[in-house]
Amino acid sequence: MGNLHGKTETIAFRLDISIIERLRNEAKQKEISLNALAGQVFKQHVDWHSNAAKAGFLTVRRGLIVKLLELATDRELVEIAEYIAKKETKNFVLMLRNEYNITSVLDVVETWIRIAGYPYRHEVKYSKHSYTIQHDMGKKWSLYISNQYQFMFEDFGLKKVDFEITDSVISFTVDTEHIV
Numbered sequence: 001m002g003n004l005h006g007k008t009e010t011i012a013f014r015l016d017i018s019i020i021e022r023l024r025n026e027a028k029q030k031e032i033s034l035n036a037l038a039g040q041v042f043k044q045h046v047d048w049h050s051n052a053a054k055a056g057f058l059t060v061r062r063g064l065i066v067k068l069l070e071l072a073t074d075r076e077l078v079e080i081a082e083y084i085a086k087k088e089t090k091n092f093v094l095m096l097r098n099e100y101n102i103t104s105v106l107d108v109v110e111t112w113i114r115i116a117g118y119p120y121r122h123e124v125k126y127s128k129h130s131y132t133i134q135h136d137m138g139k140k141w142s143l144y145i146s147n148q149y150q151f152m153f154e155d156f157g158l159k160k161v162d163f164e165i166t167d168s169v170i171s172f173t174v175d176t177e178h179i180v
Contacts, residue, residue: 057092062137130172142167
């Protein structure tokens, strides 16, 4: 989460003391400075919270999603994933990043993973981006997300991205070198 522009500026904010104390406690728990936590909060706001709702994203409880997934067949989940990837993802990414390319898509994916609070790994080796996401929401969530991402990646000419899925983990690698 480094500084993308290389420049910083010092500013001051006046906040309610109870908010400051809660922020200090969170920073202490995360073993980071209050300044670093504030930077994370502002980055999350700009990268996600300020436009996600405008782009159609809703915050819902995990239990609701898991229960709804149980009602759908695997085939229905793949159809829903295809619809979301092909009909809604481009507008969503454009609303959040003002551009639609593999870099902006991967950035939105990673931001969503962080906002969702999922433990994950993202490793980059040259043009290959490898992700492992631990969601603990069941096999149907893995099926849905992996198919949504597969259809989304096809939009950039990536016909075959290998996914490994379990009841709690999704893992995949995207090579961005050969994208038109």
